[in-house]
Amino acid sequence: GGIITQTPKFLIGQEGQKLTLKCQQNFNHDTMYWYRQDSGKGLRLIYYSITENDLQKGDLSEGYDASREKKSSFSLTVTSAQKNEMAVFLCASSGTYAEQFFGPGTRLTVL
């Protein structure tokens, strides 16, 4: 088994601020993902990475940057936080057959 950890658990930012979310996994999975979950809107893919130093854009990549410097870690940056934005950011990783395992999430609130 393995585990995915996300830090921080709660993130409060100011409008226009650059904010960074971090994710670590010890499954030794090649592929990692960042999703955004808004209330009542399902899961939307922001970025994914097939291997170290690889980045692939999802449908929601505008306004975000990502970084995969190590196999075990994947970071997401909100380049300019939007006022009144509230969402949960979920990190996931996958091994064989695309089965994905999710982390506990980071809850973002922008004041």
Place this chain on the structure above:
Amino acid sequence: GDSVTQTEGLVTLTEGLPVMLNCTYQTIYSNPFLFWYVQHLNESPRLLLKSFTDNKRTEHQGFHATLHKSSSSFHLQKSSAQLSDSALYYCALSAYLMSNYNVLYFGSGTKLTVEP
């Protein structure tokens, strides 16, 4: 492109009644992988069921689903709903593309509420 459709956004049932959540998918590839994920309140999604075998029933924790390629469907069923089944359920598709086979296409989710 590849997509997943979950027609019911909200399903409310009385405890003890059967559950059926619909999932249909669209893909040009002949060997899709289908998944059901469950997300309880304030938790993250976790895998409930998966299948890539046509017409074979897969079961876990009282839930079951059968992939039917002929109808592009992977409906989730349970014979008797429990209060603890109240959660958000996502159907997801992996089309096993050579370049990005790890991408899952999620449906919009069905929120199941089971009442006493």
